[in-house]
Amino acid sequence: MSPSAADGDLTVTDVPSAHRYEARTADSLAGFASYLRGDSVIAFVHTExxxxxxxxxxxxxxxxxxxxxxxxxxxxxxxxxxxxxxWISKHPEYEDLRYTPESKVAD
Structure with missing residues (x-):
């Protein structure tokens, strides 16, 4: 049986060189969340x-x-x-993080 997040053996680390957060148990990669980060915003593009x-x-x-x-x-x-x-939609305490563009320009 593989360890779970509830086991406390899971660590999540930002790996800027790979542009992702990695979840690991011991030496095994359990998952990752890829991102693009700018000065004021981070875009999460894929989680696996x-x-x-x-x-x-x-x-x-x-x-x-x-x-x-x-x-x-x-x-x-x-x-x-x-x-x-x-995930954000299910956890309203994180809704305030959603990026809202300042520009109101439309086609």
Missing amino acids: VQDGYEGRGVGSALARAALDDARARGLGVLAICPFVDG
């Missing part, structure tokens, strides 16, 4: 949980850690990734 770790809270641990880090850095969040977008 490795086979054997699905349904164990890895995606939620990634989302929470990445969003907490965005908050600490004062970044707005553009949730392009459907998982991150849905």
Whole structure:
């Protein structure tokens, strides 16, 4: 049985050189959340949980850690990734992080 986020053996780390947050158990990659980061906004573009770790809270641990880090850095969040977008919708305490463009220009 693979460890889960609830086991406390999961660590989430920002890996700027890879443009992603990684969730790891011991030496195994359990999942990642890829991003593009600017001065005032971070766009989450893809989240992936490795086979054997699905349904164990890895995606939620990634989302929470990445969003907490965005908050600490004062970044707005553009949730392009459907998982991150849905996670924010289910956790209203993170809604304030959603990026809202200042420009109102339209075609």
